[in-house]
Amino acid sequence: MSGVYSKPVSGPIEPVAMTPPQPGSPAGQALSARLAAGRLEMQVCTACGRVQYPARELCASCLSTDLDWRAQDGLGTLIATTVVRRPYDPAFQSRPLVRIGLIRLDTEVTVIAFLDEHCPPPRERVRIVALSDPAGSDGAGHGLLVAQAP
């Protein structure tokens, strides 16, 4: 891992390598590629309209496999936050601490995201955006979610 994740608790979220090498599901990698391209998209079931996250291979509501990737506005409410002070992965242990949050989007999905320095406190409205991590799982780029002020 070559990048340095600078000042994540108090400073800006930088588009640099943050994530450890990590396998992922095919659906997860498809989502990651979209996020890495700067596009906040999620799976939407064309049969029942449900938005879902994390990505999967079928609609968890109606079991249709007919899923579309559609742009999302990313608006939601921050539910809870933490600072991971004892990361398990060596990739995080050499970096400053990261602040993460649990966000309930208006589309009724719950996401985990990094919080940028201006992200409001829990109970407040936030917006998640796509962030490209240039290293990522296979060196080809890895997409992440970051929550910020709406």
Added chain:
Amino acid sequence: MTGRAATSRRRGYDGVVLCVPQSVAYQRYSDFGAHRFFGQVLKAMLEESGLGKDRIDGLCVSSFSLAPDNAVGVADQLGLSLTWLDDIPFGGASAIVALRRAARAVQAGDADIVACLAADTNHADSFRRNTASFSLFSQDAVYPYGSGGPNASFAFLTDHYMRTYGAAAEDFGAICIAQRDNAAANPGALFRTPLTMEAYLAAPMIADPVRLYDCVMPCAGAEGFFVMREEIAVDKGFPFARLLAASEQHNPFPGDPVQIRGGWARDGDALFDQAGIGRGDIDFLQAYDDYPVIVMLQIEDLGFCGKGEASAFIADHDLRTTGSFPLNTSGGQLSVGQAGAAGGFLGLVEAIRQLTGRTSGASVKAPRAGLVSGFGMINYDRGLCSGAAILAEA
């Protein structure tokens, strides 16, 4: 809403008993594999009971560190020939689920004596690797966000619980301190030195607001017990406990934005209905305690108090083994340690000990019935599996 409460058609567990609870002393790390710990706990059970291996016709195992083997690999390594075999991979809910499976197998005559075993080793890097590869959703959408593992997941639950219900750090500390007191008499506990509130509050944050003593210590070890026909236990003179009721729920509340309850919230009343006793008849609670917040959810969801009232309940009760509401009487995972899937068995094995008058630590005064609950498998943002059982003296 999906799911439903346990049906009133659920049959009782007449003629099935639990006996010969055994534990393998926990150790922080081991270079050995899980099979060794499975073998050690079964050996202790055979030695205590005097049963030969050939009398064991059923085996139910739980472990996070068996791969690439599964239950039949345990049968092979331990030299067991079986007519019934199961493998329960539900973490902290495994003991309750294993008990339910085994009890029905014995009741239906598919097996006479089922050894329910949980064992895990703990290599230097085991926990990180298990965290990194725990589930597809973990790989895709949790681990890349700081690799906080269960500490981070429970930090979210705890943070939200505190904001919603006004719980204070001291409330969680009270649970950790009482359980540490309970561990003092248990030679098998990794942590037996009394814990003060000052030390609890001064301990470093691990994942805010989760502090050091809110977290269990991963370790290696094993737990086990037999489920068998009552007439065998009577014939052999084994002290035993009865199973009055048991339930499990998986993914019970997928619509909740964040976890504020477990499956017990759906099953609590049905559990007591099946048992035929009330909450006032429960002499101890062995709750799943990988973090104190989940103990509070169990106290609430099982109906000992209302939602959000666990802080007041804890303040009003003495949680020590000799107290008014004995909780995790061997010290629980918070003091004994978490030997992987065996952590889910710790409370059930301790409950059998209490009800058969053969504790290794302090004893509840003349207990007649106890409740054991389990919880596990944070597949993404919440623990999906929960279970509970009510046990009674013979």
